[in-house]
Amino acid sequence: MSQSNTTIPSGRKDIAWNYATLPDPKNPNNVCCPFCGKVTNGGIYRHKLHLVGGNRNVKECSKVPKHVKEEIKEFIKKKNSLKNQIDDIPHLDDIVDLEEDEDEEDLQTKRKGKRPISGSSGLGPTAQGKKSKQTGPIDLYFAKDVKEIVRQRRGKNKGQYDENKKKLREDAVQKFVTWMYDAGIPFNAVKYDSLQPCIDAIENFGVGMKPPSYHEVRVKYLKSSLTNTNLFLKSHEEDHAKYGCTIMADGWMDKKGRSLINFLVNGPKGTVFVESVDASSYSHTADKMYELLSRFVNRIGEKNVVQVVTDNASCNVKADNFINFKF
Template sequence: MTSKAIDPAHKYATRNPTCLYKFTCNFCGKETTGGVFRAKEHLIGGRRNAKSCPKVPSEVKKEIEEYMAGKKHAKEDEKITFENLGSDSEEDLGEIEILQKSLKKTSGTSTSNQKMKGPLDLLLRPHPEKMVKKRKGQTRLDENDAVKKELRARACTTFARWMYDAGIPFNAVNYNSFDTAIEAIGQYGSGMKPPTYHEVRVPLLKKEVDTARKIMAEHKNECEANGCSIMSDGWTNKNQRTLINILVNCPKGSFFIESIDASSYSKTGQKVYELVC
């Protein structure tokens, strides 16, 4: 007989078939998150992590308390660690395993799933940039999921720590390319090998330079076909140097050409014309 069959909590709480670590109390209809252990805490009451059931019969409460006390006494030396799930019984180990399997299925990070990925995954999964644009302004379906919240908090904390360690400006997270990078990492899943010093310094940098040149070539073709406007933008940096940015605008958008140090120039219309032409 399995632990699930003998655990009395399964008689008084119903497991959510689509979310295995959620249970609904049969007496008050309260849904708890944290497996059958949290459901038992709800039934017996007086626990910090779960709101007490106001309708549970006294005999049911006593049955659950005696069951938990017996398990704790039999397994008092056993320690099981699982974040946000205070478990101290063999039966709850089974619940932890269910939670872990459920999490792997929803996050796509299991080793078996990664081994099965092939060329079709690249075809069926949209490019990260398209995914980011599609999600703009949309409400995420899993934003209230307790496990997802904890995983996101953990990821944000470690990423922020890396930013502070590397001295990256805070406004870097406002770049559209940042959202795309996060999406691309998420599509890979757990176990991704980060880029090395050599990769970001040589091959990846060359790849971005080639991409910029291709974009510039497209803009030049557009300018030749439909014309363009040359624009200048002057500003002063923290060292009181006057800089003038030269840009070209066409139907494809604006493109940066160069930045000129004009600190020693008189800022006249004629001089700006000479710099631009």
């Protein structure tokens, strides 16, 4: 390749300039390909696309040597990898800006319709007076490994980060509990295992998530929850038939003085609620309690029930004896 009739401006560090010529040294946006002679209007960035190909908006050079194409591809790959590492550094704007190569500079020039100040390497102010983000020599930044700088910056800002997260959490919790108070949700609801997955799902969605609508809560997701619950109970029933289960009767008195009995079934996967019965009229009658327990044994399946557990009230003791005799 020969560039004897052109002048490449000094300070150009993009490798593609080694395979480019400038018909007009004062206009770096028009770049000529030394292999096929095509003049690309778009600076060194579009010229690189012309050399490596693969972009539908830029015609690929048909005469570029294979080793040149591979060399430029590797250069682009390394540059993008470095930029990705830099993006991970907190408050990068306060440290230093990456050395802008000519592709970015020429794109800005094309958008604004003006050339950069003569001799600019991308680090100085532009014709519009835009100031660079650089606060020190680029060599100072690259004196250390990028990963080490990331680690140091994160450690330095960890205290401020933790303080900001604390304030954000306090604000979020305040709004959450305000909703709980308005809705009359019991305080122990925050102990449910299903709350944390809910918080995680909202966080994964990000900012701007809309709350569920009345229809979604009342119809759509209620039906899906019912389906999931039935599948959950079915898996328990399969285990009850395979391993056996325990019927548990838990009697208690509500504020209205009613004698209620909660019936639950315990198996290998845990305990599930079956039904609550108002036994106010016969809770102290052994025969009635025997009939009630028998009904639940038949409902769960005689072959599946290993034992029946109740409290030690005298009527329950007699009812248990009847159950043992029958089954």
